[in-house]
């Protein structure tokens with residue numbers, strides 16, 4: 001397979017700036033700092049005669065979340081400027097007069113950003129695996145976590161590419177990407193919460209509190225595209241204290257098909273990759289200078 | 302090589318190209334001239350597949366430029382009126398990046414890129430970072446870049462703007478060279494004299510339509526025919542005036558000492574005929590000359606500022 005030329009160029013450009021080395025150091029420093037803080041509280045602050053290993057697993061939870069949150073903040077910064085930046089440097093027009101297709105430009109840029117994330121995650125592996133071993137997390141769980149990290153990176157990265165090709169300026173594109181991230185992480189959760197609220201109101205006011213509770217579990221499908229929920233759900237499953245799915249299904253008075261519940265992790269990955277694909281396609285569409293503008297109805301003379 | 306028929310483009314209510322017709326033959330070095338805002342960039346961006354036309358047809362060779370985007374892009378090299386460069390790349394890396402887009406990599410790419418940089422007199426700058434190059438060098442690097450896929454047609458939007466005279470001169474030489482190698486070149490400018498000496502043909506665009514197209518000489522003679530003919534006569538002035546009055550192509554006569562100014566609408570053949578007639582009638586003509594405004598005045602006149610010639 002031919003290597004994407006944009007990808008190769010981006011790697012070259014990125015590896016030249018000191019910004020990236022700096023990012024790796026900061027990223028790992030934060031991880032280590034938080035891990036140490038966590039161990040300190042787990043192993044020393046308890047004056048009891050036993051060590052609380054369930055608290056150790058709590059460190060896993062915290063570190064995993066921190067890693068995700070840091071990525072959530074970094075990826076938009078990596079990706080949102082990529083197309084807007086070419087536009088500002090006025091190199092985009094030139095790329096568009098070559099035989100490169102808009103898709104190739106988007107994919108090359110996205111891949112180079114994801115490679116950076118790959119490097120970050122790999123650089124943090126020593127720290128992560130020590131923490132996870134102490135936290136009693138198995139190798140397969142660690143792999144699941146890393147895979148989810150990548151899908152997450154691709155997903156948020158594709159939002160960044162989309163924002164970058166729609167919005168002209170880097171700063172605005174970055175803000176737009178954070179906005180999109182907020183929508184999939186928080187707005188979907190709020191929708192579930194509101195559905196629950198409305199169904200309760202409905203039950204008491206319209207059904208007068210009698211009969212079976214209305215089953216509104218269908219709304220949970222929306223959480224498939226929520227990477228935050230899927231991460232939390234995975235971690236809960238991994239150290240088994242509660243099941244996030246069970247709690248939600250009880251609250252919404254029904255059951256999702258068993259297949260979805262059991263394979264939530266894979267279903268969500270599939271859903272996120274599908275969204276990624278759509279964002280990439282949309283980004284490429286907006287990059288194409290000859291795209292048909294629907295709003296322009298004014299006919300030609 | 303290029304056939305543009307009834308090309309139409311509007312931005313909102315503003316009509317940028319109004320049924321523009323233009324044809325450019327293979328091997329021409331075509332100077333595309335017009336005042337700012339005439340629609341040169343718009344035309345060139347449509348030719349390069351960067352802008353959607355609202356009507357008309359464009360053929361480049363056999364390729365329908367408005368429909369077959371990929372085929373079009375193989376045929377053209379485009380240099381916009383700014384130079385987009387990546388500051389953190391070396392000149393040679395910049396070139397190799399564009400070569401890789403066209404599937405040329407490795408040793409082959411290095412060789413090709415060095416050849417092209419040689420062509421634009423930049424071979425000694427290959428290992429320099431792009432941001433350390435001067436404006437003229439960046440421009441030439443951009444030109445070399447637009448040549449990596451060996452396009453038949455080069456579209457250069459105001460390549461001389463912002464360059465010092467020396468860099469301009471160098472650029473002209475390179476373009477002539479490329480033209481000699483068989484490339485068809487379209488080059489735009491809002492200054493006619495800048496292109497006149499270098500281009501094989503010139504086209505003048507104004508308010509989104511072509512006003513005229515031809516070789517520099519053709520255009521001059523076509524446009525200059527609206528200038529008066531100045532005749533200096535030292536004897537038989539009255540006789541001469543009588544002849545002029547009989548001549549239908551003479552529109553007006555004004556006398557100033559030995560000089561007679563004629564508004565004359567005929568072609569050069571008619572001018573010669575008129576002069577012969579004077580001499581046959583034994584009128585002593587000392588000089589008989591079509592007043593030629595200079596190139597820039599002609600250009601100003603046909604693009605609207607008629608008061609310049611007065």
Ligand SMILES: Nc1ncnc2c1ncn2[C@@H]1O[C@H](COP(=O)(O)OP(=O)(O)O)[C@@H](O)[C@H]1O
Pocket residue numbers: 312315317335336337338339340341342343344
């Ligand atoms: N994107 C645009 N939106 C609105 N008007 C535009 C746009 N681009 C160009 N124009 C207008 O179209 C006219 C032609 O522009 P252009 O082709 O750039 O002229 P030139 O290159 O000959 O100076 C100008 O009057 C310009 O203001």
Ligand SMILES: [Mg+2]
Pocket residue numbers: 341342343382458459
């Ligand atoms: Mg212009």
